Amino acid sequence: MHKYDPTTDLPQESRDALKRVLDPVDPSTFFTETFEENFHLIERGEPGRYTDLVSVDVLDAFIANNQLFDGQIDATRADPQIRRDAFTLENNQIDRSALLRLYQDKATIIAPHLHSYHKPLGDFVRALEPVFSASVQTNIYLTPPGAKGFRTHYDNHDVFVMQVSGAKSWRLYDEPVGKPFRGEGFEPGKHEVGDPEEEFVLRAGDTVYIPRGMMHDADAHDEEASLHITLGLVTKTWADVVLEAISKAALETDGLRRALPPGYANRDFDRGPAREQFRTFITELAEKAELDEPLDIIAEDYVKSRTPEMAGIVRYASNPVPEDQRYRASENGLYRLIEDEESGEFAVVTRGGSSEFIGSKRKAFDRAMNGEPFVRADLPEIETEEAVDLVRRLLSRGLVRPV
Numbered sequence: 001m002h003k004y005d006p007t008t009d010l011p012q013e014s015r016d017a018l019k020r021v022l023d024p025v026d027p028s029t030f031f032t033e034t035f036e037e038n039f040h041l042i043e044r045g046e047p048g049r050y051t052d053l054v055s056v057d058v059l060d061a062f063i064a065n066n067q068l069f070d071g072q073i074d075a076t077r078a079d080p081q082i083r084r085d086a087f088t089l090e091n092n093q094i095d096r097s098a099l100l101r102l103y104q105d106k107a108t109i110i111a112p113h114l115h116s117y118h119k120p121l122g123d124f125v126r127a128l129e130p131v132f133s134a135s136v137q138t139n140i141y142l143t144p145p146g147a148k149g150f151r152t153h154y155d156n157h158d159v160f161v162m163q164v165s166g167a168k169s170w171r172l173y174d175e176p177v178g179k180p181f182r183g184e185g186f187e188p189g190k191h192e193v194g195d196p197e198e199e200f201v202l203r204a205g206d207t208v209y210i211p212r213g214m215m216h217d218a219d220a221h222d223e224e225a226s227l228h229i230t231l232g233l234v235t236k237t238w239a240d241v242v243l244e245a246i247s248k249a250a251l252e253t254d255g256l257r258r259a260l261p262p263g264y265a266n267r268d269f270d271r272g273p274a275r276e277q278f279r280t281f282i283t284e285l286a287e288k289a290e291l292d293e294p295l296d297i298i299a300e301d302y303v304k305s306r307t308p309e310m311a312g313i314v315r316y317a318s319n320p321v322p323e324d325q326r327y328r329a330s331e332n333g334l335y336r337l338i339e340d341e342e343s344g345e346f347a348v349v350t351r352g353g354s355s356e357f358i359g360s361k362r363k364a365f366d367r368a369m370n371g372e373p374f375v376r377a378d379l380p381e382i383e384t385e386e387a388v389d390l391v392r393r394l395l396s397r398g399l400v401r402p403v
Contacts, residue, residue: 003032005031005032006130006131007027007028007031011127011331012331013331013332014128014130015027017124017127017131018128018131021162021207022207023042036211037211039210041207043203044205044206045205046205047205048205050162050163050205051164051165052120054114054120055164056165058118059109059111059227062111062117063094067093069093069094070084070094071112072094073110073111073112074110074112075099075108076107076108076149076150077107077108078148078149078151082107087099106146107147108141108147109141111139111142112139113137114139122307125138126307126309126332126351127332128231130332130334132233132235134233134236135235135302137232138232140227140228140230141226141227141228143168143226143227145166145222145223146219146221146222149218151188152171153186153188153215153216154175154186154191154212155212155213156183157182157235158209158211158235159209159210159233160207160209160230161210161231162206162207162230163202163203163205163206163207163227163228164204164227165227166204166224166226166227167201167202167204167221167223167226168201168218168219168220168228169199169201169221170199170216170217171199171216172199172210172214172215172216173196173197173215174214175214175215176191176192176213176215178213179212181237181239193215236302240298241291241294241295244294244295245289245290248289249284249288249289250285253285253288255281261273296336300336303351304351304352304353304354306334307351308350308351308352309332309351309398310398313395313396316401317392317396321376321387321391325402326374326402327368327375327395327402327403328371328403329399330398330400330401333350333400334351335348335397337349338354344359344360345358351397351398353397355393357390357393360382360386361386361390363380363381364381364386364387364390365390368390368399369399376388376391379391
């Protein structure tokens with residue numbers, strides 16, 4: 001399988017975020033030798049490395065100061081396991097007192113997707129997304145001293161476990177299904193665990209990469225609670241693009257519109273001719289299938305599904321665009337262009353959606369996005385009113401910022 005290195009042309013903030021995860025491991029080496037292949041433990045002796053991203057105090061304030069509902073906070077314990085109604089009310093609101101009583105009784109508190117609520121984590125996730133072209137998500141785990149949150153299991157997505165405080169003893173086992181698909185979860189009793197193949201201690205500032213499908217479990221040490229960030233990579237697979245390509249090719253294959261053979265559901269149906277017809281269709285689909293358009297569709301859907309950086313949007317939106325105001329393209333402005341060759345019109349697909357532009361604005365758009373500061377008069381070949389409209393659109397999508 002060809003190995004791809006995405007690190008050659010990344011925004012600076014993406015390189016910095018990746019370095020926080022991998023340093024001192026060389027990113028190119030990670031992607032060409034480790035990614036999806038092997039676990040990798042990074043021991044650093046830097047206990048404060050991740051405390052600016054989250055802390056016990058941050059989690060405490062999130063729980064204490066917000067009205068929380070099912071999905072915003074969770075709890076787990078390896079044994080005995082916990083039912084969700086043990087800490088939720090009838091309206092799905094979190095019973096915080098019950099949650100804390102469970103924590104006192106060795107349950108792990110989970111803050112799923114805390115990056116959606118806590119800006120340092122949100123900025124960190126947005127910076128990493130261009131590296132992986134994956135849905136990057138965070139789960140925060142606070143495990144009481146001496147406790148175990150989960151029984152042995154595997155995840156169906158790759159994870160980086162970043163230890164914030166405390167320590168955990170980890171055990172890694174076999175990969176019973178190889179690389180599981182997104183819906184192919186661990187089934188207790190079906191997958192034999194066996195003996196650990198690797199054992200290590202993750203201390204504050206350390207990171208471990210665990211590829212999806214590798215079984216694992218962990219115990220917090222007795223001295224203090226363990227707090228860690230699990231950074232999950234929900235990726236698209238080659239199967240996704242192949243299915244998209246086949247779907248497109250199938251629309252151009254007339255024979256596939258015909259009904260299945262009459263009587264195909266009967267016990268004595270002769271499948272021989274049907275097998276020949278099926279092989280003919282597969283050959284025809286293989287000849288018609290192509291990569292670019294299906295990959296474009298998946299890429300555009302991915303970009304639109306990302307969370308934009310909205311800080312200051314309301315203030316910028318209500319401000320005028322004066323002639324002396326300088327702007328600059330956001331360094332991590334994730335976007336794609338969709339162009340109509342016949343009309344010359346184009347759309348800019350960005351985090352959170354897309355905006356339509358007429359072709360006469362293309363040179364102005366390119367100037368705005370080239371990284372050099374600009375005022376509205378620097379945008380070529382458009383009138384003042386159009387320049388103001390372009391700047392406002394780019395501001396609303398987080399693609400440019402005032403400087």
